[in-house]
Amino acid sequence: FCTNLNIDFLTVRLYAGLWVLVISIITVAVDGSRMLRYVTRFTEDIFASLISVIFIAESLRFLYQTFIHNPVANFEFYRHIRQKCELNAFNGERNDSQMMSICNGEPNTALLTTFIMISTFALAYGLRLLRQSYYLGRTLRRALGDFGVLIAIAVVASVAHLLVPDPYLQRLEVPDHFSFTNIEARQHGLFVSAYLPLNQLWVIIVAIVAALLVFILLFVETEITELLLSRKDRCLVKGSGLHWDLLLMGACTLLCSIFGLPWMCAAAVQSLAHCSSLSVPKKTAPGERPGVDYVLEQRVTTIGVSLLMGLFAFGGSYLRLPLASLFGVFLYLGVMNLTGVQFVQRIILFFIPGKYFPDTPYTESVDIRRMHLYTAIQIICLIIIYAVKYFKRTALAFPFILMLFILLRQFFLKKIFTEKELKALDGDDETNNENGWLEKDFFEDAPYLYKEYLVIFSITTMIIYQ
Template sequence: LCQLLQSDFWTVRLCVSLWTTFFIIILVAFEGSFMIRYVTRFTEEIFALIIAVVYLYEPFKKLYMIFHLNPVLSKYNYPLICSCNISSIFNKSSTIKNINSSFNSSSKYSCYDCESPKRYISSTPSLLRINYTTISNDETQLPNKALLSLIILLGTCFIALALKRFRRSNFFGRSTRQTLSDFGMTIALLCMVLFDMRMTKNAGGHSLTQKITVPDSIRPSDRERGNFWLISPLRKQLPFWVYFASSFPAILISVVLFFEVELTSIMIQSKLKCVHTTKPIKGTGYHLDILIAGVLISISGLFGLPWICAAPVRSIAHVASLSKYSKTHAPGEKPRLIDIKDQRLTNIGVHILIGCTIFAAPIIRKIPVAALFGIFLYFGIVSISGTQLFSRLKMMFIPTKYHPNVGYLRRIRQMKRYAYTFIQIAAAGLLITIKVTNFAFLFPFILVLLVPFRKWCLPFIFTERELNELDGDEQQDSIFDDEIDFYGQVHLPI
């Protein structure tokens, strides 16, 4: 869009950031955070379904691109000989027998860092033609990258899912199961990185998968900016109307930021209510969170840094790590949640460690992109599995006598459940369709319209009792289950 308008991207982005901060300040000044009370499970589950579809779609889209660039062949010619090894061999005075033995001991896959081996083929045609496959720089003669990427992607996802389910198994003690489950993604990623390194070693040091790209130094990615970080609104002169037109995308960003921050706060609030049932936990913190997020967007825009967003998984994980459970319960009973040590020190420590990852660039460069998309696939599976929408979809294919004893299944007629589920799926389908078309900029507006649709339109189709069962708040259990996976409780962008 900036190219069509012949406008500087960084200047326009800064204007959008400043407008976003302005709208957030206006929202906080009029205590707009109270509007989050109208966002019910109806909207949250639609949002969760959209996010799950995106997480499930992106890994397979990446796989399709990899298979398109590296088609699976019916025949491969192995082994290929690295031409740099040939060069070192022919520089020595040795007999044909010694050359043959040297080739057999140093056979590797193609090395693209060395010079072309064509001259060696012409100099010793009989030797290479009789005993060895013709040396080629054709990348299709390497072990198929697409199949290896598929193995790494699915392996990462399956290991993470298996360790997630391990939490409720009967092996080892509770602490061991929880630790393995909580660090399941890290363990899965580590296993696939080691597997990829082993395959790279077997391929003679030639990397067979795409790795995460990390710059060598901390500097602006745009070469035109050089080493100058600060971006001025007057960096490059824009048409006067662009300064005001940039307020339109800022409104959309403000809506998305509002949903992410406030819904994350609601999830934290629901966990804290298990302990503190008689007093408000967040209070004015709802306004403070969104205000700080809005101000940081302008700071990020001034330095050309990525815009921040809420971190639901890390927030829920932080609450879980600060939870204290009873140790005097009877055998077989679930521990009770006694207290949550709510403080700020651990948050600071977590973010300091996140900042220290800039020194881990050599390690990050060894992570295959396929493993990263395997984590995305895992997120897509677990982010939808714990919602009532997914449960209602699953119950459509299960006989009624096997349904669990929950209100929305026992007290709501089957056709009404189907109608409510169909409305949610249709709304999610509409939003996904808008997102993949040229009208993607309307996505936040349509998402906001779901709130008045739920409040004023659904009561004409469903009774108040039915809506309370289908769209009411989840009942808080006084016996807090400490074996619940907090990754499965988050149904928002991660």
């Protein structure tokens, strides 16, 4: 749009950020966050599952691209490719982008990337299981579980470096100096100029449309993340900042627009992972399902994370972490975010005979076929919103699709399901058997499951290494 009309993009973005703040102030003033009462578990579960699917899909996509650019083949294949690449370079033929990417490939990069990514995920997941097992002391188990991701990254990166001292891997590139990404394309200094020619002042009004789209996305991302954190099973005591956080996001959007920085929004997966890491489990008897006793609600950890991110900007060029380790963490976060999501639990019930169903409101009060119909509708909604999010041409419609799901729940589903069925399927009330029934067998036989997990992981590692 800006390119076709010869308008400065960052200037339009600055006015859009200003309008986002104005819309945020108006929404907070009229108590707009009260609209969240129409957002039920139906929408929350779809949103939480979407975030997890995106994390998992991006991790697998990275692995797929690595195999495309670095095929797993024998020596003859790569010798033939190198000869062909040298011949093409001599003749000046550089049009085949796929061939050029293979020319720069290495035969063992894909396998080593797979090893690092899966090992990082498996070790982080294993340390999480260790926290709920009977091995070691309680304090040591909790410490290893809390710092499992950091330990996994450090251990796997170190082992990979010892096995292959200088491997050909994609690494996290962090510049060793502060500067603009592209100073020529930016055409602004530290602050984005708000100047517009007289014949382009209409852009200020048009920026309202862009600001409205951005605000809807910020509203949905921020408020639904607040709802996911405010569930009863998370045992948070302090009140949620539904109004203040929305106003703060609007102010941050304007601040980022002034400096030409990327816009930020609430991170659902990271927020839920942060809450889980601060949760202190109850002391339970062996075989009893554990629950959350309380949460260490404070601001020290978030400030510490921000400071560490700033320090990483200075020392990141020396760490040279493999991207495979980071995508292993993304895979871990995506899988862990699905834990306790009722939508995922009901998907698993598709493959379980009815006599083995757990005692939950949606299995006792709703007919099996009706329950599966409700789950199928959610699956279709998840596929639709992921497709909208995946394609760049339709990505802007993401917040509107999410709002349509709210309308679908409030009007359409009420005509298909009875009030009793919706209360059981979409209500907030939970029994002791719900939300944790999938983990029941694990907590009863934790040491044995953990031993089997280590054996499987060891065998997989040896196969990949060979």
